[in-house]
Amino acid sequence: xxxxxxxxxxxxxxxxxxxxxxxxxxxxxxxxxxxxxxxxxxxxxxxxxxxxxxxxxxxxxxxxxxxxxxxxxxxxxxxxxxxxxxxxxxxxxxxxxxxxxxxxxxxxxxxxxxxxxxxxxxxxxxxxxxxxxxxxxxxxxxxxxxxxxxxxxxxxxxxxxxxxxxxxxxxxxxxxxxxxxxxxxxxxxxxxxxxxxxxxxxxxxxxxxxxxxxxxxxxxxxxxxxxxx
Numbered sequence: 001x002x003x004x005x006x007x008x009x010x011x012x013x014x015x016x017x018x019x020x021x022x023x024x025x026x027x028x029x030x031x032x033x034x035x036x037x038x039x040x041x042x043x044x045x046x047x048x049x050x051x052x053x054x055x056x057x058x059x060x061x062x063x064x065x066x067x068x069x070x071x072x073x074x075x076x077x078x079x080x081x082x083x084x085x086x087x088x089x090x091x092x093x094x095x096x097x098x099x100x101x102x103x104x105x106x107x108x109x110x111x112x113x114x115x116x117x118x119x120x121x122x123x124x125x126x127x128x129x130x131x132x133x134x135x136x137x138x139x140x141x142x143x144x145x146x147x148x149x150x151x152x153x154x155x156x157x158x159x160x161x162x163x164x165x166x167x168x169x170x171x172x173x174x175x176x177x178x179x180x181x182x183x184x185x186x187x188x189x190x191x192x193x194x195x196x197x198x199x200x201x202x203x204x205x206x207x208x209x210x211x212x213x214x215x216x217x218x219x220x221x222x223x224x225x226x227x228x229x
Contacts, residue, residue: 008091008119011138015092024098027072035218042219046133046162047074049212049223051082053160054129060084066127066154068120069135073099073113077106080113087127089118121150130155134221136163136197137189144192145200152204158227159206165213165222166191194222201226 015023025032026040054060061083067076070088072095080086080103090096096117103110120135130151136144144163152159198208206226214221 007139007143012091015090016094020092020094020098023095024072027074038216038218042214042216042221043074043134045214045216046221046223047078049214050075050131050133050160051078053210053225054079054084055082063129064127066123066125066130066151068123068130068132068151070099070115071095071134073102073115075131075133076113076115077103080107080110083112086113087116087125088113089116089120089123091117091119093117120147123150123154125154126156127154128156129158129160131160133160133162133223136161136192140190141192141196144190144197148197148200149204152201152206155206155228158209158225159201160223160225161197161201162214162221162223163197164189164191164220166193194224197222197224205229 022036026036027043032040054063060079063084065079065084065086067079067086067088070076070090073088076086076088076099088096088099090099096115100115103113103115107113120132132147132151136147139147148159148161151161201208201224205228207229208224209227210223210225212223214223
């Protein structure tokens, strides 16, 4: 059974249908319920952490960055505002269309950001920095490993990932969340052991440089910055 294809089909269909409307609201600034608002805050904290890391290095202007799984452009747009050259992709056509519209509104000149509807594992090219935030949560361990290996092959210098860490506490929270009705119900999610993710990165020639953790009531994300040895 090809789980990668099955998982990708599920993710693609979800974010082109009911999932798109739900997550567009979460990633926007409109009215949402308490759970969705908490997830919005958590996701934004993850974005803010990564942007702060890159800005602190002082070399964002003209840096080539691949934003794999860009969603509605929450990361791509602020990085483009800093002058970085962005290639942003997402498996969902609706997400990419929304990202393009937001970029046109937010950027005086959107020529340094390119959006594409593309499967993560079909991405090509070489970039100084490859970033993949809140994507691995949609895929089991064996698929995540293939994705990380491919992302590593695109990176000339740095790879930044975020994922839901696998801990007993979060596993219990997820099970509790499955009982929520309607829009508060948890989406299909996979957690990953941090040591396993680090091992994959090290096997592909990267070492961990910076770490952070976003933790709200309903959003948990470990962020790792790995640099090429």
